[in-house]
Amino acid sequence: LKYTADKIYDIPPGSTWWASSEFGWVVGHSYCCYAPLLQRATTIIYEGKPVGTPDAAQFFRVLSENKVRGWFLTPSAARAIRSEDPELDLSEKYRTGRPGLRNLANVFVAGEHCDESTMRWLARMLPAHVKISDTWWQTETGWPITSSCLGYEDGCANTQGCVAPIGSAGLPVPGYNVQLVEHKEGNTSSQSVDRELESGKDEKPLSRIVVKLPLPPGAAITLWNDDKRFEELYFSKYPDHYDTMDLGYRDINGYLYILSRADDVINVSGHRLSTSALEEACLAVDSVVDCAVIAVPHTVKVAAFNQACFVPKLPKTRSGKISRGSLAEMAAGKPVRVSESMRKMRKQQ
Numbered sequence: 001l002k003y004t005a006d007k008i009y010d011i012p013p014g015s016t017w018w019a020s021s022e023f024g025w026v027v028g029h030s031y032c033c034y035a036p037l038l039q040r041a042t043t044i045i046y047e048g049k050p051v052g053t054p055d056a057a058q059f060f061r062v063l064s065e066n067k068v069r070g071w072f073l074t075p076s077a078a079r080a081i082r083s084e085d086p087e088l089d090l091s092e093k094y095r096t097g098r099p100g101l102r103n104l105a106n107v108f109v110a111g112e113h114c115d116e117s118t119m120r121w122l123a124r125m126l127p128a129h130v131k132i133s134d135t136w137w138q139t140e141t142g143w144p145i146t147s148s149c150l151g152y153e154d155g156c157a158n159t160q161g162c163v164a165p166i167g168s169a170g171l172p173v174p175g176y177n178v179q180l181v182e183h184k185e186g187n188t189s190s191q192s193v194d195r196e197l198e199s200g201k202d203e204k205p206l207s208r209i210v211v212k213l214p215l216p217p218g219a220a221i222t223l224w225n226d227d228k229r230f231e232e233l234y235f236s237k238y239p240d241h242y243d244t245m246d247l248g249y250r251d252i253n254g255y256l257y258i259l260s261r262a263d264d265v266i267n268v269s270g271h272r273l274s275t276s277a278l279e280e281a282c283l284a285v286d287s288v289v290d291c292a293v294i295a296v297p298h299t300v301k302v303a304a305f306n307q308a309c310f311v312p313k314l315p316k317t318r319s320g321k322i323s324r325g326s327l328a329e330m331a332a333g334k335p336v337r338v339s340e341s342m343r344k345m346r347k348q349q
Contacts, residue, residue, distance in 0.1 A: 175216030
């Protein structure tokens with residue numbers, strides 16, 4: 001964690017870092033607590049939300065008043081602020097006054113796929129000197145699998161704005177041997193397909209993303225009291241590889257694009273479609289601030305686009321992720337399972 005704080009997140013000793021998360025998920029442990037403290041940096045713990053406590057300006061108040069140098073947030077948090085205050089008028093005094101955002105150097109988004117519209121909005125609204133990086137990792141890994149390593153001299157240290165192609169989650173960081181394998185139901189081959197795609201091409205074949213063993217230090221070594229399930233869940237499908245259960249593709253320069261979870265792919269007449277790719281198209285519409293694409297059973301096509309519903313809000317977990325499972329059950333007329341975290345959030349509202 002100290003290595004990642006230094007080389008990936010570029011947190012110098014004595015600086016101020018803010019991971020706008022909570023201790024209930026992995027970012028809270030890794031980057032609210034241990035990593036910045038191991039690096040002898042100040043870390044901020046914030047109990048409020050992006051909006052509603054009391055308004056969409058509070059994140060920028062925290063950044064300004066505490067002279068934050070590095071900031072970590074989720075795409076959902078950025079979209080929530082954008083929906084309430086698209087031009088950041090409420091936070092103008094925090095952004096342009098003194099000290100403003102002069103100390104802010106790096107912004108990292110993670111936790112879910114970040115759509116291009118949100119990344120471009122962040123780049124437009126933040127000062128020109130700020131570097132913005134999308135990262136990809138999982139609770140099981142404990143720290144990023146892919147990112148721009150801003151602490152290295154040749155790791156985008158001299159760039160501004162979005163430091164990697166918009167839509168990508170960066171390059172594999174040292175320690176992770178990331179490979180792509182053909183994604184088919186029942187497929188157990190661990191042979192890398194090495195699909196590379198030139199940026200801008202329309203065809204984006206979905207591949208399953210795996211990591212060749214051994215995993216680096218910091219990754220999970222078991223499930224609580226269940227070693228057997230740990231091996232079956234993550235290592236049985238692709239021998240000698242850790243199965244991330246995420247799908248995506250890699251461009252010709254090696255950048256990874258994470259599109260969806262394997263179980264979020266929608267099958268339409270035999271064609272596998274990524275939910276995040278469809279959501280990306282919806283979010284390109286200026287009046288859409290958030291969306292969720294789910295599959296509804298169809299007797300012929302299995303799933304087909306035939307309805308769009310407009311709602312004031314989407315159900316989300318405490319970590320800000322859309323509860324697509326609950327939405328799919330509702331759309332299919334099945335009993336809706338509501339997670340405990342969503343119940344608690346409902347009581348707080």
